[in-house]
Amino acid sequence: MSESSTDGSYGKARFTRRRFIIGTVGVSAAAALGGTVVRAPRAVASGAPSGPPTTTLPLPTTTEPEQLLLTWGSDPAREVTVSWSAPGTVAQPAPVLAFSTRPITARNPGWLIKLPDPKPLDVTQRYEEAASVSFPDGLNGQTTYFYHVQLTNLEPGTRYYYQVSDGASAPSTAGASFETAPHGRARFRFSSYGDLATPSWDLNTSGNIWHESCDNSWFAVTAIENPGDGQGAPLFHLLNGDLCYANLDVDNAPGVWRDFGNNVARSSAHRPWMPALGNHECEFGVDMMSGHPGSAAGGIGAQGAAGNFWNGPYGFGHYLSRFLLPDNGVTNWDGNRLRGNFYAFGVGTVKFISLDADDIIYQDGAANYVINTANATPETTTTGAEIPNGTTTYTRFYTGGLKPDATDDSLVPDYASGRPNLQTIWLEKTLAQARRDPSVDMIVVFMHQCAMSTSVPGNGSDLGIRQAWLPLFDKYEVDLVLSGHEHDYERTYPVRGYDAGELGTVVAPNPGQVKGAAVDTRRPAVVTTEPYEFNGTPAWNTREGTVYLVLGGGGTNGPTNTYGTDPADDKPQAKVITTRNAVVGSEATGFSKNGADSVEDAPWSAAINPTDAYGYSIFDVDPGQRPGETTITFQYFAIPAVTNEAGSAHDGTTTLPTQPTEKFVFGRRVGRP
Numbered sequence: 001m002s003e004s005s006t007d008g009s010y011g012k013a014r015f016t017r018r019r020f021i022i023g024t025v026g027v028s029a030a031a032a033l034g035g036t037v038v039r040a041p042r043a044v045a046s047g048a049p050s051g052p053p054t055t056t057l058p059l060p061t062t063t064e065p066e067q068l069l070l071t072w073g074s075d076p077a078r079e080v081t082v083s084w085s086a087p088g089t090v091a092q093p094a095p096v097l098a099f100s101t102r103p104i105t106a107r108n109p110g111w112l113i114k115l116p117d118p119k120p121l122d123v124t125q126r127y128e129e130a131a132s133v134s135f136p137d138g139l140n141g142q143t144t145y146f147y148h149v150q151l152t153n154l155e156p157g158t159r160y161y162y163q164v165s166d167g168a169s170a171p172s173t174a175g176a177s178f179e180t181a182p183h184g185r186a187r188f189r190f191s192s193y194g195d196l197a198t199p200s201w202d203l204n205t206s207g208n209i210w211h212e213s214c215d216n217s218w219f220a221v222t223a224i225e226n227p228g229d230g231q232g233a234p235l236f237h238l239l240n241g242d243l244c245y246a247n248l249d250v251d252n253a254p255g256v257w258r259d260f261g262n263n264v265a266r267s268s269a270h271r272p273w274m275p276a277l278g279n280h281e282c283e284f285g286v287d288m289m290s291g292h293p294g295s296a297a298g299g300i301g302a303q304g305a306a307g308n309f310w311n312g313p314y315g316f317g318h319y320l321s322r323f324l325l326p327d328n329g330v331t332n333w334d335g336n337r338l339r340g341n342f343y344a345f346g347v348g349t350v351k352f353i354s355l356d357a358d359d360i361i362y363q364d365g366a367a368n369y370v371i372n373t374a375n376a377t378p379e380t381t382t383t384g385a386e387i388p389n390g391t392t393t394y395t396r397f398y399t400g401g402l403k404p405d406a407t408d409d410s411l412v413p414d415y416a417s418g419r420p421n422l423q424t425i426w427l428e429k430t431l432a433q434a435r436r437d438p439s440v441d442m443i444v445v446f447m448h449q450c451a452m453s454t455s456v457p458g459n460g461s462d463l464g465i466r467q468a469w470l471p472l473f474d475k476y477e478v479d480l481v482l483s484g485h486e487h488d489y490e491r492t493y494p495v496r497g498y499d500a501g502e503l504g505t506v507v508a509p510n511p512g513q514v515k516g517a518a519v520d521t522r523r524p525a526v527v528t529t530e531p532y533e534f535n536g537t538p539a540w541n542t543r544e545g546t547v548y549l550v551l552g553g554g555g556t557n558g559p560t561n562t563y564g565t566d567p568a569d570d571k572p573q574a575k576v577i578t579t580r581n582a583v584v585g586s587e588a589t590g591f592s593k594n595g596a597d598s599v600e601d602a603p604w605s606a607a608i609n610p611t612d613a614y615g616y617s618i619f620d621v622d623p624g625q626r627p628g629e630t631t632i633t634f635q636y637f638a639i640p641a642v643t644n645e646a647g648s649a650h651d652g653t654t655t656l657p658t659q660p661t662e663k664f665v666f667g668r669r670v671g672r673p
């Protein structure tokens, strides 16, 4: 059989007009969803602000808990971490968590866990079971507070009720609850997208518009609590990086994070949200108090001289303060523990691995102050930090180096340097363990940046991922790789290995490159373009090849769902980043930064969605009857953009879909006798 939406001779599936109508109208069904179009109470502003604030705005001085956030421990059947925040710059007086298998009431106060006084984030230290963390933003000086309780020895497949208190006001979270993961071979549902951003002013706690605010971000969270197929909310959600773009609002990063936290809490108070680090989690700062200062020993001056204006270790201070994630046990060469930068956990018969691709990509795309103006003044912040024009937070190889392997143009940990890339070493060990484990059938990797994307206005495909990690994904037969970074949807055919000898072309040379020259893009090799069938649904055998899904349509106001074709033959074409898009220029002339340098033909691109940039993915895992029989049924629900997207407010309503625009089964036995 062939895919129903294949548009003929090019072998590239596209969303047909008919499919689009099925996916986005459904008026009667949408009306039945009811609550999905209910708006949040309007915040403080009485009208739409004209745009992002240009000065530092005060945060509340109240302490009532907000931004509730659940995450898994290493064993989701038994470990859940409950986190929350204070609204602003005042620590909670006596924070307490209560939890119980029965609803928390006056007669059942539950188990009480009192939290200690806050300590500044210090990733060189281990966490206690209960921890209070403060983090001073390195640009605007606002200190915010985060509270974590790591619950262990929980019962699998069990609902727990919990309540958090600041010790001052009456708890308002009564009724909040979560369910631990089932033990052993069991069915479960998870969901995913990346690039969520923040809702716009009228749906934000603060009443502000931030740089990437768009009300699609609100609807994306609503959708996870009530997926369109009516089959219920997932057990947990994977958030594939670019959480809220706080690094774009240099005067107000803590305020952006707060609006993000309150938006996602509508779901993350009820089920774990598991993030991956993206380029927009890397922030400028000059903070020294949260671990060792990275690669430039010698203090802030040396950091600046080395171009490392980092908000906490590697720029991830806000992220690492807010999320207390499963511990990978890895300590970096500079002495910082890398807990939460990358991690793994297992649910049922599936191993999930979150990676930080910032560590291995070529693209220079995190925090940057690069403007093409002569003698531009430094970006100066409330705390007096001065970041000169031309500065970027480029963290490639922050966990150690990789070196070329000439046999296949891959990159492997550089042991000879004495500092091999620790994340890649951990990844191979984790993949090998998973494949040796008879209880694990399928492996799902999620990270932010893309090995494969044909988006034109987006970033493109990064050769760094193909060189460092695709050989491992091939060797250990990773089943699915989920990403974001591109603000759109794309699905590949199963791929394995690469098309040796198929070269791309340099079109926008970086220094040292020649326009028109051939370049080895290590183009992933398509295994098949014809799906099997499993119980009447098109199915891909992921033992034969890994399927890559770009799921970056969480909600940012910058959709990128225009896709490349080669004008010569109208076949899919992808931009590829094959070298660092380094900053060029000088103070005297101004600075600029290149985009992707090369293009390649992209026969691996199986499906795109030029109609709707936004959407969410639902994955239903069925362990089957025997080991090896696990299948994952995937549905992609495209969400139309908010109805009145024009203007800076991005304020509007949309209709959440009740039918998927794509539905497939992934499994390692499908199509096999």
Ligand SMILES: [Fe+2]
Pocket (backbone or CB within 6 Å): 195, 242, 485, 486, 487, 556
């Ligand atoms: Fe993004």
Ligand SMILES: [Fe+2]
Pocket (backbone or CB within 6 Å): 242, 278, 279, 280, 448, 484, 485, 486
């Ligand atoms: Fe990104």
